[in-house]
Amino acid sequence: MASFEETGPRNPVTESIRVDKVHPRARFLDNARAIFVLILALIGLIPVLAMGLTAFKSRADVVAVPPKIAFEPTLEGFVFLLTERSQLSGTKLEEAKANADDLGLFGQIALRNGQRINGPSDYVTRLWNSLIIAGGSTIISVVLGLFAAYAFSRFDIPGKDDLLFFILSTRMLPAVVVTIPLFLMFRQLGLFDTHLGMILLYTVFNLSLTVWLLKGFIDEIPREYEEAALVDGYTRFQAFYKIVLPQAATGIAATTVFSLIFAWNEYAFALMLTSNNARTAPPAIATMLGRGGIEWSAIAAGTLTFLIPVVIITFALRRHLLRGVTFGAIRQ
Amino acid sequence: MATIKLRQVEKRFGEFQAVKPMDLTIDSGEFVVFLGPSGCGKTTTLRMISGLESVSTGDIFLDNRKVTWLRPSDRDIAFVFQFFALYPHMTARQNIAFPLQAEGESKDEIDRRIKEVVDLLQIGHLLNFRPGKLSGGDKQRVALARALVRRPAAFLMDEPLGALDADFRESMRAEIKRLHLDLKATTVYVTHDQIEAMAMSDRIVVMSNAEVQQVGTPAQVYYDPANLFVARFIGSPGMNLITSQYGDGVVRLPGSNRYAVAPDWRMALGEGLDSDDVIMGFRPEAAHIKPDGTLVGEVYASELYGAYTMLHVELEGNEIIHIRSDRQMRYPIGSKVRFDLDPEMVRFFNPKTEMAIN
The missing domain is CATH 1.10.3720.10 (MetI-like)
Incomplete structure (x- = not known):
């Protein structure tokens, strides 16, 4: 106390960073709460995540068991969703493949499945x-x-x-x-x-x-x-x-x-x-x-x-x- | 500046009568305070003058112009609210400019007028802050500036100091009083704080139970209360009121105390009373303690207020009165004190009508 008067007050404490003083039980409870919230969030988010992943999977990857986490993403799903297509065969398919460079991104993806885009879907x-x-x-x-x-x-x-x-x-x-x-x-x-x-x-x-x-x-x-x-x-x-x-x-x-x-x-x-x-x-x-x-x-x-x-x-x-x-x- | 005239103005909310028909004329440049306990109708009356509340019956005139059914915006009045009502999403400057923009003033004119009030109130350093960043006193200064900048015909203030800290309140009180003296603007000011009312007003309108009890200068209201309500309400503590009997020029207080009425009162008492019953009233400072005083009581409690001592004295008949005495004097509790009354300051009331006799 004596030194306090001699040296004057120290810098004011504006925030407490004494994590070491937190009681272990309180820390455990904090962690437990965090974990609980994390689990809840996962339960909520997993379907969304699965849906997000599935949207970018190819036909084969969608039905793979066990489900693939790492896969080659494709826009196939979006092409199926957003376009109306018709199946090509024989010469028409050859013809389309020859002119593939003229097609847009969606067209090329459709072509890979042997299909031609006729227009936007419903x-x-x-x-x-x-x-x-x-x-x-x-x-x-x-x-x-x-x-x-x-x-x-x-x-x-x-x-x-x-x-x-x-x-x-x-x-x-x-x-x-x-x-x-x-x-x-x-x-x-x-x-x-x-x-x-x-x-x-x-x-x-x-x-x-x-x-x-x-x-x-x-x-x-x-x-x-x-x-x-x-x-x-x-x-x-x-x-x-x-x-x-x-x-x-x-x-x-x-x-x-x-x-x-x-x-x-x-x-x-x-x-x-x-x-x-x-x-x-x-x-x-x-x-x-x-x-x-x-x-x-x-x-x-x-x-x-x-x-x-x-x-x-x-x-x-x-x-x-x-x-x-x-x-x-x-x-x- | 304008005169304000209320003629038989009344406000009802359904069955409830908030303001009984009242008449009042406020002179140009006058500072009038509506004083009364909460719920007495003083704020409702103010709001009717402003147009924020409609009038049930009666008429309001501003400068002899009938404004009873005009919109608030067309009445040329400014209103200062208890909680400032500064627009939170605007800076102090934008707040002050807001009424001028409504009038469609040019930008230069707005700047000039703002500078005028800002210099007057010395709030230049506040202009760029939002109200949330200002202290209570500064908020009220900005609110005053917003009211002043329009140069309205009259200012209406609804307990403008009620939301401020006690020490702020005193300095703001002086500031508003100074402003009024500088501008000579007709001002109607609502408060429940009698010190504010006494300190600031030219005239006080004491209200209670939706009714005007008395209109008068602070001195009139304090020394010559019109009725028992005003006698009790004004002053802290209020007037000492003792129910007594009167006859042959002598007031017989409960017990053996007797008070000889000054000769010029006798006539008035004879006319004003319809029985022997009378209520005698006097302010605590009207009683002077002296060894040969004619009235006697017993010290019940003694409070040192600093500048003086307030004695609570029990008279015979369990009546407790307040007497203001020198701060140096000490009166042990239970001791007898004798005192006289200053005959100039004794008042009488008719207990049935509760009205003062004069």
């Missing part, structure tokens, strides 16, 4: 449909939900609680129960197998989610901010646009991802209410199983391409999501 359309329907319904339901949530959060609406419950209740019936009536209604209205019909359907289903989620987020934004903007000379809509919207960004991002994932993954309605024109990817992948022999690599490739958009969006919004998924539990 799956490309299906994926495109998914994009339009999921994207469209997400945008509409988030925008509508935002206005509704703002109104529910800020204004005295007669029967507010009942209305909110009513909105939530649209989510209570399982898809199985409503598909048949919906199918009949859609057929009458000419909405069956149309993009508009599917966008409407997913919008309605997502609205309950978006209204409730966004209301929670907007409730967390103090009214004073808008009131300040109101006395500062702005209209309510301007205050909403300039003040509420930037602060609700987190919540909007989270809600967007949630409703996008629902619309993107939805299977049952898509199976029942679309046939060809507006069919989305999920039922299309399932029907691929049936067509003359199971093309595992094509299915895996289809599932992979199907996953990618959601992953990209989630990744792009990850910073907002981190705060968003806590549902505004953190007050700034």
Whole structure:
């Protein structure tokens, strides 16, 4: 203590690095937790990994037992998935092989199996449909939900609680129960197998989610901010646009991802209410199983391409999501 | 700067009456404080003046212009919030510029006006920070700057110091007072802190139970409370109030204490009372302890406040009153003290109507 006074204080301790002082039991528990989480992650990720690998395997490698970890990657699965091909034989095959240099990457791969590419497969359309329907319904339901949530959060609406419950209740019936009536209604209205019909359907289903989620987020934004903007000379809509919207960004991002994932993954309605024109990817992948022999690599490739958009969006919004998924539990 | 006039302004939330019909005229350049316990309707009244809350009945005039149904943005008022309400996603500068942008001012004009308020409030070093990085006092300075920059007709402040630390509060209080003296801007200020009200205001509007209890200067409110509520609410501790009997110029306190009423009070008491019952009131500093005092009590507790000692004295009939005495004097608990009252500072109330007699 005496020396402390003579030499003055040492450099302030800003962080502790005394790992050696951690009790062995605590260290063991920490490790045990880490291992447990790792196992859980593996259980979750192995199917994804297997699918990712399978997508790049050749026909022979797909069915190899035991499954190959190291193999020569090929885009065969993607070619099968994304193109419509016809089998060549005899002179036509020779002819095609002679002109192989003119073919693109996919064409050459197809040629290796003695096939010629006639055009893109249905799956490309299906994926495109998914994009339009999921994207469209997400945008509409988030925008509508935002206005509704703002109104529910800020204004005295007669029967507010009942209305909110009513909105939530649209989510209570399982898809199985409503598909048949919906199918009949859609057929009458000419909405069956149309993009508009599917966008409407997913919008309605997502609205309950978006209204409730966004209301929670907007409730967390103090009214004073808008009131300040109101006395500062702005209209309510301007205050909403300039003040509420930037602060609700987190919540909007989270809600967007949630409703996008629902619309993107939805299977049952898509199976029942679309046939060809507006069919989305999920039922299309399932029907691929049936067509003359199971093309595992094509299915895996289809599932992979199907996953990618959601992953990209989630990744792009990850910073907002981190705060968003806590549902505004953190007050700034 | 503008006058503010409330005419029979009332606010109801369904069955609940938040503000009973009230009349009030605030002069141009006046600093008026709404003071009252929480839930008394003072903030609701302020919000009605601002337009953030609609009026149930009655009318509001700003500079003789009827603004009852105008939007807040069209009333030319500035509002300072208790929790500052600085836009978190903007820097201090952007916050201050925001109201000017609404008016569509040119960039040069905005820069010039910002510089003006920034110099006035000396907040130049804060401009590039977001509100989250500022201390409570600095946030409120920026919020004041945002209010000032528009040069509004009136300032409305809703407990602007309520969220600040105690030491900040005192210096900000002085700053706001100085600002008001410099700008001579009509200001309505809501608080539940009577020290703020006494220190800052030209006039205090004391509210309770959705009703105006008294409107007056700080001195009027303190020395001449209009009713028992104001007498109790203003001052810490509040006025000593003793339920007594009156007759023939003498107030008979519980027990054997008697107080001879000054002659000029007799008439008023005779007219103002409808029975013998009267409530006598006096501030702790109105009592002077002296050996030959006519009133007597027993020391119940003694608290040294620093500048003075607050004695709790029990009178006969278990009435405990507060007496302010010299800090040097020591009064052992249980000892008898005798005191006189300054006749200038004794007030009387009708116990039935609870109103002051004068």
